[in-house]
Amino acid sequence: MPAFPTTRWSLIRASDRAAGDVGAAWGELVRDYRPAIVAYFRRGALARDAEDLAQEFLLRSIRESWWSRADPGVGGFRRFLYALLTRFAAQQRDAAHRRYEQGGADAFDAAGDATPERAFDLDFALCLTRGAWRTLGAEYDADGRGELFAALEPWLAEAPAHGELAALAARLGIAPNTLAVQLKRLRARFQKAVHAALTQLCVDDAQADADLAALRDALASDGAHA
Amino acid sequence: MxxxxxxxxxxxxAHDDVAAQLxxxxASDDxxxxxxxxxxxxxxxxxxGMGVVFRARQxxxxxxxxxxxxxxxxNDAAAVARFVAEARAAxxxxxxxxxxxxxxxxxxxxHYFSMPMLAGATLAQRLDERRVERDEAIALMVTIGSAVDYAHRLGLLHLDLKPGNVLFDERGEPLVADFGLARAMDADGGVDGGDVSGTPAYMAPEQHDAARRLDRRTDVYALGAMLAELLRGDAPDADLDAICRRCLEPDPARRYASAADLVADLARRRDGNAVSVRVPAWHERWRRSVRQHPAAAIAVALAFAMLIAGLAATTSQWRRAEAARADAARQQARTAQLAGLTAAAFPQGEGTRAAQAASAGNAVAWLQRHLAGDPAAQREVLTAFRVALAQAGKAEAVTALLDEIVDRMGADYRERAVRRLFAGRTRDGTIAAALVGLPRGAGEHGSDVYESALAALYTSYGDDAYALYVAALACHVQPLPCEHPEYRERLVERFPDNGAHWIVTPRGSAPSDDDIAAIVRRAAQAPAFDDHLGESIALVRGATRATEPPPSLVEPMRALVEERDVAPSLRRRAIDAAPLPVYGDVVRVCRPDGAAIARVAGLRDACGTLAQTMMRAPRASILAKMVGSAMVRRLYPNTPLAAEAYDLRRQYVWLGERALGAPNDAERLYDDTIAFGEWEAFGRQADRRGAARTPPAGWQPLDARVLMLPEERDAKK
Incomplete structure (x- = not known):
């Protein structure tokens, strides 16, 4: 049994679910991570068709129930999705080869330095953190602290310039050092939310930690990407 | 952006540690x-491991x-979810x-939960500061064990019981802490092992093995480890050692099944009674001589009836409201609470057996009246009550309750058995019908079958000493006056050589002190004394084996004992109820400071002779021997005779504490009593358990008062 009842990934991995439920869950999940799928194709051999390929991948994965290959041994969503992409891309390359041999256009113009895997990880991390941020915003709203959340958002990952926080504190009517503490707490909670979101896409803590390390690597080696 | x-x-x-964040x-000044x-x-x-605790101002x-x-x-999202669910349960x-x-x-x-700030230290801190006295240790563990039992009954296992988790409030009351991290039992009354962590010194072996199930016996182990720690440095104590060992058995099946059972044993030890693991249920025949306090008994019984009424109302409402489960949980708590109040009102301790019996009798009568024909509901109420009694450290009182159930609710069952026994008109059947059919309640008439059985013993077995004795004895002990002096007359006429035969005068014949003095003088001439307990046990035991008890009796009994113990409990009660002569009149006229001794010539010597015969007769019941011993001590103070009598009493208490063992030992004790008499049976039981038959020089019982004469006990108060 999954430890928490119905994350989409645990739903997909549970073999006894009705196919309709699972298909819907899969569709939502891959759409949430579409940017990572596009990024993968953009860094690959078929970069010019990246958007189209992503769309085709999405549709076929849903139509052909690719999630059903997510047997209990398969592990987390990130690796599973990556494995599907690799296989799909290989099939596309074979098809392109055949077109080339039949006199088609040059399909092998590699794009950029980043490997498809790294690009995929980068955008996967962005999808993940944006999702976690939205969840956190909803929590603040529920606590009646939506205004604080919105006000602090610009400084989530950036040190405020001198006087900026003081001005904001004055506007919100709270003490400046209190606002500083609130910002610290916001960051801590954001981290927690990201970890929670990733954990929900993994089978266990060890795998979540491994995924986290991989995402950290990808982000560290490509600071310019945004 | x-x-x-x-x-x-x-x-x-890598995320910030929550604790570091806090x-x-x-550290902030603001x-x-x-x-x-x-x-x-x-x-x-x-x-x-799981949490960090702050003092905070709300x-x-x-x-x-x-x-x-x-x-x-x-990453511990699952753990957090579990934490929240279980903290809510706590x-x-x-x-x-x-x-x-x-x-x-x-x-x-x-995620957090809030608890009161308690002023006092933890038990761990207290243990660091000073040694805890033995009595204090027992009292502490009774309290803590009762609290843990309460939590168990609400479906929570603690799994990290230790002195560090016991806090004292400003009144010095111990409170068990950290239930916020307890685990909720599943339908099977346990939890899977795995990520449960504890404190190694107090962890049961099964807690070290993730594959094993944990249940309330896991907490019993920790309670035992705490008890052992509290007693560290104390002089060895056989009872407490046995209790600790039972808790710390590596195999959960060999431990106490519940914290309540542990508490019951500790309470027994505290009150100077035999503990179940070492010396179980020695049926104290002395309760017949315990003085009654009618006013107190009635007041308690009234309070008790009112509380029981509330309890039963709650229970039946609760059943009606079964649809709403949350409501059921609340009602269950309410039932437990009421049962707790009722149990608190239940009399307890030295000299309250009569009051206990009265309270228990009242409760059972109430159940019969208000939950008539609904044994399941009776069982439900009784279960709540049993649990509450155990929790109040009054598990002993369960026996009083059980006896009343058997006596009152078993009346129909007994009547059927009596008819069946008498139907064959055999000697043994007729005697058993008289013994089992003997009316028990105050003011209760014997049934026609019972009266016919007595008459048949008189007419058909007039040459049979025991058969005739049973007729006379029944006539002697029944609650209402007996119209048949001829039973005893024929008995002493044909079998005058047994002193016990002279004593069983008919009930209601109101003999004067001079009459009793004459009886004593006559009985003193008899060379033997045998109150036939072995024969009675043999017949009653056989009779209870022959008739299956009905559900109307089994159901309420099941609230108090395990299924397999129902039949033995019925047997025990029947055998306990096997009649013995009432020695009160004899004891009274033989008091050295009494009027009769001063007035009647030769009475003092007659009393002394009879008392010595009783004390030394090999087949006399222990009751008769103890009555004889007490009479000798009064008549011949500061003499070797008195010393012999005192030693007999001391030996009896020694044997009682050492000799009586596990419940199945009761059957062997009955066997031996039938074959050799009650005294020798106790001795043989001691032999089997590897104990000496006589206490070593200098040995004293747990409660030295049991060696005193009643008047010495009163003087001591």
């Missing part, structure tokens, strides 16, 4: 920084509380010796 790459880097960075807030919702953190109190209620935050990463606990959980909530993404 947010730099999402930077935000993502922050998001996937510590940072604590109270606002230390504020979490309604709370202001004051200081950190401690940190454990602004709205202006009180200090302990706030426990769950630490560990968001918040349901409402017990004076459990640290309550005020609130379970999440503030700014941090």
């Amino acid at each position: 947010t730099d999402w790459a930077a935000a993502a880097k922050l998001g996937v960075a 510590e940072a807030a604590l 109270p606002e920084d230390r504020r979490f919702d309604d709370y202001e953190l004051v200081e950190r109190l401690g940190r454990g 602004a709205s209620l202006a009180r200090d509380v302990a706030l426990k935050f769950v630490v560990g990463g968001a 918040a349901r606990l409402n017990h004076p010796n459990i640290v309550p959980v005020y609130e379970v909530d999440v503030v700014e993404g941090l």
